[in-house]
Amino acid sequence: MTHPRDLWAQGRPVLNGWLSIGNPFTAEIMAAQGYDTLTIDVQHGALDYGDALPMFQAMRASGVFPMARAPWREPGIVMKLLDAGAMGIICPMVNTAEQAAEFASFLRYPPRGQRSFGPTRVGVAHGLASYSREANDLVLGFAMIETAEAMANLDAIAATPGLDGLYIGPADLALGVSEGRLAPAFDREEPEMIDAIQRIREAAHRNGLKACLHCGTPDYAARAIAWGFDLVTVSGDSRLLAAAAGASVARVRELTGQGAAVAPAKAGY
Numbered sequence: 001m002t003h004p005r006d007l008w009a010q011g012r013p014v015l016n017g018w019l020s021i022g023n024p025f026t027a028e029i030m031a032a033q034g035y036d037t038l039t040i041d042v043q044h045g046a047l048d049y050g051d052a053l054p055m056f057q058a059m060r061a062s063g064v065f066p067m068a069r070a071p072w073r074e075p076g077i078v079m080k081l082l083d084a085g086a087m088g089i090i091c092p093m094v095n096t097a098e099q100a101a102e103f104a105s106f107l108r109y110p111p112r113g114q115r116s117f118g119p120t121r122v123g124v125a126h127g128l129a130s131y132s133r134e135a136n137d138l139v140l141g142f143a144m145i146e147t148a149e150a151m152a153n154l155d156a157i158a159a160t161p162g163l164d165g166l167y168i169g170p171a172d173l174a175l176g177v178s179e180g181r182l183a184p185a186f187d188r189e190e191p192e193m194i195d196a197i198q199r200i201r202e203a204a205h206r207n208g209l210k211a212c213l214h215c216g217t218p219d220y221a222a223r224a225i226a227w228g229f230d231l232v233t234v235s236g237d238s239r240l241l242a243a244a245a246g247a248s249v250a251r252v253r254e255l256t257g258q259g260a261a262v263a264p265a266k267a268g269y
Contacts, residue, residue: 001063004088004140004231007036008210013225016067016212018236022047024058026237031062039067039233042081043092046238049080053121056085060125067140073099078106079115085122088140090167095149097156103143104162108136113162140164142212145200146172148179154200158207165210165231168200186216201228 004014017035019027022045031038038059040052047055052068059066067088068081078089091103105113113136123131131138143157144150146169150157158166170193171184177196188194197213204211210230215221216239221232253259 001065001087002036003138004037004065004210008230013229014231015221016231016233017064018214018233019055020045020047020236020238021241022051022055024054027055028058028062030237031059031064035064035234037065037067037088037231039069039088039090040086041069041236042077043069043071045069049077049084052081053084056121056125060085073103075106075114078103082107082115082135082139083119083122085125087138088142088164090142090144092144092169093146093150093172094143094157095147096153097160100143100157100160100163104141104160107139107141107162112136142167142210144169146170147176149176151177151196151199154203155207158203158209163209165212166200166204167212167214167231168197169214170197171214173197186214187220198227 007014014036016037016039017030017033019030019038019040027038027040040047040055042049042052056066065087066085067090068086069090069092070078070081073091073094078091081089089107094100094103106115107113109115109117117132119128119131119135141163142165143163144167145154145157170186170188173196174182174184174188174193177192182190182193188197201211205228211228212231212233213224213229214233215224216235218234221234224232
């Protein structure tokens with residue numbers, strides 16, 4: 001398993017995949033595609049902790065760096081996901097420096113945090129003795145910036161000890177920045193959104209953190225890397241499945257003269 005810090009030390013961006021389907025086989029397929037990191041979405045994904053643990057197991061053979069998005073800034077589930085095997089946690093809705101510090105404290109054992117010791121599965125996967133010594137340095141924590149309140153407290157959040165990066169959720173950020181005028185979506189082109197995205201990147205780098213952006217397409221991910229983002233999420237399982245299936249059906253209809261295809265439903269976050 002290559003740690004993201006090793007890639008960053010080489011000046012390379014990290015390519016992150018996204019798992020919203022609660023299935024170990026889907027996780028295994030995605031893990032074999034060459035992503036550097038893979039994140040199980042326990043917040044908005046169609047899954048829960050009982051799905052996440054076997055998904056981590058299925059990902060192990062590939063050597064991909066395993067991460068999870070917690071459903072909320074709550075210590076029990078953050079610590080439980082770490083115990084299940086997550087080596088990085090993305091935390092939603094971090095709006096203040098106090099909330100950022102609270103989240104950071106969940107990630108690490110004393111004296112650097114308040115994480116409770118009991119790495120049930122991750123101790124087996126990584127070796128209990130080595131994990132207990134190295135976990136505080138191995139685990140990564142990313143605070144999501146996705147509200148108007150978080151933007152107002154951006155520098156204070158970025159200066160919080162214990163964080164490793166800021167992760168932009170462009171859908172919620174659009175709702176917050178525009179006070180509901182903009183629809184939630186990825187790959188923003190509005191000047192006010194580009195400005196907000198760049199401000200977050202600058203705040204992260206100014207404070208020694210990594211800047212991360214959730215993207216919907218490879219083209220936008222490449223654009224974000226050109227802007228200087230350190231980690232980009234390049235779509236996810238449900239969106240990729242919907243896009244590939246829709247394109248396949250449309251192509252068959254085109255080749256056989258069956259007329260226009262019904263527009264496929266778009267997969268969610």
